Structures are given as C-alpha cells and as structure tokens.
Amino acid sequence: MKKTVFFGALTVAGLAAGVASASTLDDVKARGKLNCGVTTGLAGFAAPDANGNWDGFDVAVCRAVAAAIFGDGNAVEFTPTTGETRFTALASGEIDMLARNTTWTFSRDTDLKFDFVGVNYYDGQGFIVPKALGVSSAKELDGATVCIQTGTTTELNLADFFRSNNISYEPVPIQTNAEGQQQYLAGACDAYTTDASGLAATRATFEAPADHVLLPEIISKEPLGPLVRHGDNDWGDLVMWTMNALIAAEEYGVTSANVKELAAAPTNNPEVNRLLGTEGELGAMIGLSKDWAVNAIAVSGNYGEIFEKNIGESTPIGLARGLNAQWTNGGLLYSPPFR
Amino acid sequence: MAYSDSERDGFRLSQLIYDSRYRAITIQAVTLALVVAGIFWLIMNARNNLAALGLTPSLDFLSNPAGYDIAFYLIPYDSQMSHGRAAFVGILNTLLVASLGCVTATIVGVLVGVLRLSNNWVVSRLMAVYVEGFRNVPLVLWILLFFAVLSESTPAPRAFKPDENGVSQASMYLSDSFAFTNRGVYTPAPVWSDGSGWLVAVFILSIIGAIYYRRYARKLLFDTGRLLPMAWPALLILVVPALLAYFVLGRPVTLDYPTLGGFNFKGGLNIPNSLLALWLALTVYTGAFIAEIVRAGVLSVSNGQTEAAFALGLRPNRTMSLVVLPQAMRVIIPPLISQFLNLTKNSSLAIAVSYPDVRATLGGITLNQTGRALECMLLLGLFYLILSLAISLVMNIVNNRMKLRER
Numbered sequence: 135m136k137k138t139v140f141f142g143a144l145t146v147a148g149l150a151a152g153v154a155s156a157s158t159l160d161d162v163k164a165r166g167k168l169n170c171g172v173t174t175g176l177a178g179f180a181a182p183d184a185n186g187n188w189d190g191f192d193v194a195v196c197r198a199v200a201a202a203i204f205g206d207g208n209a210v211e212f213t214p215t216t217g218e219t220r221f222t223a224l225a226s227g228e229i230d231m232l233a234r235n236t237t238w239t240f241s242r243d244t245d246l247k248f249d250f251v252g253v254n255y256y257d258g259q260g261f262i263v264p265k266a267l268g269v270s271s272a273k274e275l276d277g278a279t280v281c282i283q284t285g286t287t288t289e290l291n292l293a294d295f296f297r298s299n300n301i302s303y304e305p306v307p308i309q310t311n312a313e314g315q316q317q318y319l320a321g322a323c324d325a326y327t328t329d330a331s332g333l334a335a336t337r338a339t340f341e342a343p344a345d346h347v348l349l350p351e352i353i354s355k356e357p358l359g360p361l362v363r364h365g366d367n368d369w370g371d372l373v374m375w376t377m378n379a380l381i382a383a384e385e386y387g388v389t390s391a392n393v394k395e396l397a398a399a400p401t402n403n404p405e406v407n408r409l410l411g412t413e414g415e416l417g418a419m420i421g422l423s424k425d426w427a428v429n430a431i432a433v434s435g436n437y438g439e440i441f442e443k444n445i446g447e448s449t450p451i452g453l454a455r456g457l458n459a460q461w462t463n464g465g466l467l468y469s470p471p472f473r
Numbered sequence: 474m475a476y477s478d479s480e481r482d483g484f485r486l487s488q489l490i491y492d493s494r495y496r497a498i499t500i501q502a503v504t505l506a507l508v509v510a511g512i513f514w515l516i517m518n519a520r521n522n523l524a525a526l527g528l529t530p531s532l533d534f535l536s537n538p539a540g541y542d543i544a545f546y547l548i549p550y551d552s553q554m555s556h557g558r559a560a561f562v563g564i565l566n567t568l569l570v571a572s573l574g575c576v577t578a579t580i581v582g583v584l585v586g587v588l589r590l591s592n593n594w595v596v597s598r599l600m601a602v603y604v605e606g607f608r609n610v611p612l613v614l615w616i617l618l619f620f621a622v623l624s625e626s627t628p629a630p631r632a633f634k635p636d637e638n639g640v641s642q643a644s645m646y647l648s649d650s651f652a653f654t655n656r657g658v659y660t661p662a663p664v665w666s667d668g669s670g671w672l673v674a675v676f677i678l679s680i681i682g683a684i685y686y687r688r689y690a691r692k693l694l695f696d697t698g699r700l701l702p703m704a705w706p707a708l709l710i711l712v713v714p715a716l717l718a719y720f721v722l723g724r725p726v727t728l729d730y731p732t733l734g735g736f737n738f739k740g741g742l743n744i745p746n747s748l749l750a751l752w753l754a755l756t757v758y759t760g761a762f763i764a765e766i767v768r769a770g771v772l773s774v775s776n777g778q779t780e781a782a783f784a785l786g787l788r789p790n791r792t793m794s795l796v797v798l799p800q801a802m803r804v805i806i807p808p809l810i811s812q813f814l815n816l817t818k819n820s821s822l823a824i825a826v827s828y829p830d831v832r833a834t835l836g837g838i839t840l841n842q843t844g845r846a847l848e849c850m851l852l853l854g855l856f857y858l859i860l861s862l863a864i865s866l867v868m869n870i871v872n873n874r875m876k877l878r879e880r
C-alpha cells in the first residue's frame with residue numbers, strides 16, 4: 135500500500151513536470167486565460183463577492199496583467215491558495231503568477247526559485263488582541279497562546295520576536311485567515327498575528343471591531359508583492375512592468391476615467407505618451423500590443439484608485455497610504471521610467 | 474534420428490514464446506524489464522525536471538535551524554534547533570497518539586465486539602448503533618467534532634480568574650488539580666526528585682513478583698487442581714512494597730499542580746485539546762472496526778466449544794475469556810494488524826486540529842519554509858513505511874505465538 139503511494143508520488147513528480155517548459159506568455163496566450171493565485175479570502179485584498187467574482191487589491195494586479203495581455207480583465211482564472219499551498223502551486227505551473235500578500239524574502243527569491251517583480255504593499259507584522267485582555271504592548275504577551283498562519287514569514291518572525299524578548303508563547307498553527315479569525319474569536323488564542331494590513335482587513339469583518347485593538351509593535355518588514363517562477367525573465371518583466379504601469383499612471387495622473395481620452399492622441403507629456411503607446415514601441419518590447427498599459431489601467435484604475443477602492447480610508451478596512459504613498463508624497467512607491 | 478536428437482538438446486529461441494515450459498518465464502522477465510524501465514524513466518524524468526527548475530535534491534536542509542516553534546513536544550525543542558530535530562519532535566508526537574490510539578481502540582473494540590453478541594437486546598442493539606454510526610462517518614469529521622466539543626463546551630483560561638468581586642466563572646476540579654479549558658486539560662504532573670530511582674526499581678521488582686505469583690498459582694492449579702485467588706494478592710504485591718518505599722524514602726515523588734498564571738495555566742501537565750480530540754476520534758472510529766473483527770472472531774469459534782465449557786461448569790465470563798477468546802484470537806489478529814496500520818496512518822489527519830505530528834512538522838511547516846517538497850514527502854513516506862512494517866512485524870510475532878499448538 136505504502137509502496138503504491140510512493141510510486142504514485144514519484145509518478146506525479148515525474149509527470150507533473152514538462153511545465154516550466156516553453157514561454158509562460160505563449161502558454162497563457164494559447165490558453166486564452168491567465169491563471170492567478172490569490173488568497174482563500176481576505177476582505178479587501180482578494181475575496182469573491184456574492185456573485186463569485188473575485189475582487190480586491192491583489193486581484194486587481196491579476197486583472198491588470200490579464201488586460202495587458204488580452205485586453206480583457208476578466209480573462210483570469212483565480213486559484214485560492216493557503217500560506218502552505220501557494221508556493222507549490224506556483225512552482226508546479228498550476229498558476230502563472232501569485233498575488234497573495236506574499237513577503238519578498240531572500241530565500242524565497244533564491245532558494246525557492248521565484249522572482250518577486252516588485253512590492254505592491256509595504257507592510258509589517260502586528261498583533262491583535264481583545265480589548266478585555268488589558269494588554270497594551272506585545273511584550274506583555276508572555277505565556278499567551280497565539281494563532282498564526284502556518285507556512286508564512288509570520289510564523290518565523292513570531293518565534294524570533296518572543297525569543298529575542300525572552301518571553302514564551304504557545305503557537306496555534308492554522309491554515310487560513312478565516313480559520314484564524316474563528317479560533318481567535320472563539321478564544322482559543324489570546325492574540326492573532328499576521329501582516330498589519332491583514333489584521334485591519336480581518337478586524338473590519340468582526341461583528342464588534344471596536345472590542346479589539348492592534349498592538350503598537352510592528353515586529354517585521356513585510357514587503358508584499360506579486361511573484362513568478364524564476365527562469366522565465368520575459369514573463370517576469372511583463373508582470374513587473376504591468377504593475378509599474380499602474381504605479382506610474384497614478385504619478386502622472388492617468389486614471390480609469392481619463393485613460394481612453396489620453397490614449398486617443400499624443401499628449402504633451404512624453405512619459406505618458408510612451409506609457410500609453412501613442413509614442414514609441416514599448417508594448418512590442420514585452421511581446422504585447424501598443425495599448426497594453428491602457429487596457430491594464432482601464433480595468434480598475436491606477437494604483438491609487440485600486441488602493442482607495444479596496445482598502446483605503448473610505449472603506450471599512452481603512453488603511454492610510456503611509457509607506458504606500460507615491461515617492462512624490464513621501465512614500466516608497468517609485469516606478470522606474472518608461473523609456 | 475537426427476531430428477529427435479536436435480529436439481532434445483537443441484534450444485531454439487522460438488521456444489521462449491511457443492514452449493509452455495519457458496513461456497511463463499519469458500512473460501515474467503519481460504514484465505520485470507518493463508517495470509524497471511518505467512521506474513527508471515520516472516526517476517530520471519523527475520531528476521531532469523527538478524534540474525530544469527534549478528532544484529537539486531538534497532537533505533542538507535535538515536541540519537539548518539528550523540526557526541519555528543512547536544506547541545507540543547516530548548523532547549526539549551526550541552526554534553533555534555534544526556529541521557531534523559523538529560521532524561523528530563513530530564515523529565514522537567505521531568508515535569504518542571498512534572500508540573495511545575491502538576491501546577484504547579483495542580479495549581473499546583473488544584468490549585463492544587463481545588457486548589454486541591450479548592443476549593441482552595438493548596445492549597447488543599446499542600453496540601450495533603455505535604459500530605454502524607462511527608465507522609460510516611469519515612474520520613476527519615469525528616476529529617473536528619470532538620475538537621469542537623472540547624473547545625466550545627469548556628471555558629477559556631481567563632474564566633478561571635476571579636473578577637473584582639472575587640468570583641470566577643469557572644473552577645477547577647478535585648481540589649484545584651484539574652482544569653478543563655478550551656485549549657487543553659491541565660493535570661498535576663509528577664516531579665521526580667532524589668530517591669525516585671529506588672522507587673521505580675521497587676515497583677519494577679513488584680511487577681516481576683506479581684508475574685511470578687501468577688505463574689505459581691497457575692502451576693498449582695494445573696498440578697493439584699487447587700485454585701488460589703488471583704486478583705487481590707497480585708494487586709497487593711504491586712502496591713504495598715511501592716507504597717512502603719514511597720514513605721521510607723521520604724516521598725521522593727511530588728505533584729506539581731497547575732496554577733493560573735498570566736494568560737494560561739502554568740505548571741502541571743498540559744494535554745492539548747488537539748491531542749485529546751485526535752486520540753478520542755481515532756479510538757472510537759477504529760474501535761468500531763475492531764469490534765466487528767472481534768465479533769467475527771468470536772462467531773468463528775464453534776458453538777460446541779461454549780457448550781462444552783458450560784457442561785464443565787465454567788461460568789459465561791470464564792468461558793469467554795478462557796475458551797472462546799483465545800481461539801478467536803487466531804481469526805482476530807491478522808485483520809487487527811491492518812486496523813493498527815490504518816490507525817497509525819490516519820493519525821496524519823492531525824493537521825485538521827493543528828496537532829503537531831510528523832506530517833505537520835516535516836511534511837508541513839518544514840516543507841513549506843524550505844520548499845523541499847520532494848525530499849520531505851519521500852522522508853515522510855519512508856517514516857510511515859518503516860513504522861507500518863515494524864507494527865506488522867511485532868503483530869506477526871504475536872500471531873505466531875497465538876497459533877494453535879498441535880500436541
């Protein structure tokens with residue numbers, strides 16, 4: 135019995151292979167659809183709405199890439215992944231790109247053989263606790279039971295944080311954010327920890343958000359961004375520049391409302407002209423049509439619009455731009471030039 | 474005559490196919506070659522594809538620091554220890570729940586299997602309901618159900634804390650020794666101090682003594698027909714010397730009671746709900762299967778044996794334990810082995826309730842943090858294979874002992 139399993143596994147390993155073969159872009163074009171890995175559901179970042187349409191901050195990146203390729207932001211097949219399954223899904227070729235609150239780290243980039251194409255959210259790890267617990271700092275959590283999503287950087291940061299502060303805790307590893315929320319609300323753990331953006335998104339879905347507080351400590355750097363398999367640089371470039379196009383569009387004032395108009399005829403800003411394909415041949419350089427960026431921006435708008443609509447201060451999640459403002463506004467967002 | 478000569482000593486290749494003496498061998502050889510070639514192709518293909526992805530299989534990661542914490546461990550562990558150590562912690566956790574489960578599932582199975590044959594209609598129907606209910610619902614549902622019951626019907630540790638009026642919502646049991654919380658059960662833990670070694674030695678000697686007493690009583694029964702009381706003298710031999718030694722040595726073993734400290738109980742022994750839920754579910758689920766095996770085994774012993782035992786004046790209990798069950802064992806043990814194997818492998822469902830077994834450490838967090846999927850899965854497969862073979866081996870030895878001895 136065990137032997138069959140062994141050979142079965144070997145077969146899968148042997149067969150599930152020819153994947154990373156040809157060019158990912160050719161595969162995607164032939165399929166007519168982009169396969170994009172997202173979360174299993176995190177309000178504001180990626181979650182299916184009542185009609186089963188995926189929506190959110192990370193989802194918008196997938197849709198922009200699909201639109202850049204096909205001119206259609208709906209030509210995407212979303213694959214929900216957990217913290218544990220996401221990397222296998224990408225490495226095995228089940229998905230073409232992953233946009234799932236994933237932290238850019240050295241070993242993921244090198245040892246796991248992925249390429250991060252940039253950062254779409256600068257984040258850090260935080261803690262949430264019930265107000266009734268009377269805790270005001272993470273350093274007071276000595277002996278607490280803490281829920282964490284397994285397979286994440288969160289898990290490792292947590293171990294480091296408690297060890298370096300010489301305090302102890304009991305980890306409760308869980309698979310998905312939904313499970314973490316349920317365990318936390320049921321009191322199976324005293325605190326829940328994940329990326330601060332994720333905590334804000336999670337708290338927004340609580341029945342009584344005001345009964346819970348985010349502790350002031352941010353214990354790590356979590357630059358979250360989309361990633362692709364290492365080895366197909368052309369594909370990596372395409373995803374990277376699609377994201378840069380969204381960021382640059384905000385910088386130059388190109389929005390979903392005016393993009394068609396600006397793309398109709400060359401404007402007096404040459405950078406905008408090159409971005410929107412009214413000047414130069416940038417699209418062809420990444421194997422796409424002239425209006426690739428126009429299509430990408432038209433789906434859900436530029437970076438700023440995507441941020442405001444999904445997780446911004448007007449939404450229940452209510453995140454401020456902070457580090458994620460344009461460099462011109464004192465933030466870290468800075469797209470290299472389109473030239 | 475040349476013709477028949479050549480037929481006798483000449484061997485023609487076509488005989489490999491047309492001669493029924495050789496055909497079977499030919500078929501087997503060809504099949505073997507195909508299987509070997511197939512396996513070789515799979516291995517090479519996997520290797521080439523891994524190389525194409527830039528991954529070379531290696532076990533070096535096992536000695537790197539794991540970096541993550543484990544909630545429940547039987548040997549000292551912290552996040553600075555290696556992935557290998559974390560895997561070992563998981564292995565021990567798997568062995569713990571599997572052995573606990575095998576013991577209790579057998580007890581439940583034997584009891585239920587025998588009771589299902591009871592003449593009492595209510596008892597036998599109840600047992601039938603238990604068997605059909607438990608074995609026809611997927612195990613993972615039972616695990617989740619037990620976990621939900623354990624964690625939702627019990628208070629959080631915070632509820633044990635007295636509020637400003639000095640009353641707490643929940644209280645401990647047996648003069649503050651046991652606490653049932655939504656995270657686990659806290660019990661007193663033994664603390665072994667100087668001299669406890671002697672105590673253990675005395676206890677082991679008492680066990681040997683009790684075994685000798687049993688042997689002696691048996692021999693006396695077989696030789697002279699005199700029946701010595703069995704239960705209470707054995708119990709005395711077990712308990713009295715150990716009790717005496719305990720006081721003579723100045724109470725070397727004390728109990729450490731759990732007390733509420735900070736967020737959780739501190740001290741004592743903490744049995745997490747995940748372990749309890751998994752253990753309970755494995756017990757009742759596998760117990761239902763074992764009950765059926767026991768019932769089949771008992772029914773396989775011809776009724777004449779029971780009647781003969783009754784005719785000799787044996788009471789029903791003794792008939793069951795001395796005449797029927799020993800014979801039924803021969804039928805029971807082989808399928809029991811596969812139930813033990815099932816239970817052991819099913820313990821990998823621990824992941825459903827976050828019990829850190831080897832599937833969760835080596836095959837979960839380590840796999841994920843290092844990205845060494847193939848290596849981790851092969852190691853995991855190897856571990857379960859070795860464990861299963863070891864269980865089979867032990868049970869086969871037991872089975873050989875139980876065989877009918879022909880006199």
Ligand SMILES: N[C@@H](CCC(=O)N[C@@H](CS)C(=O)NCC(=O)O)C(=O)O
Nearest residue numbers: 173174235236237286287310311332
């Ligand atoms: N950034 C960390 C953690 C990522 C993570 O697991 N985030 C959570 C909450 S912010 C999430 O997206 N959960 C959604 C899900 O359960 O699918 C990492 O990359 O390891």
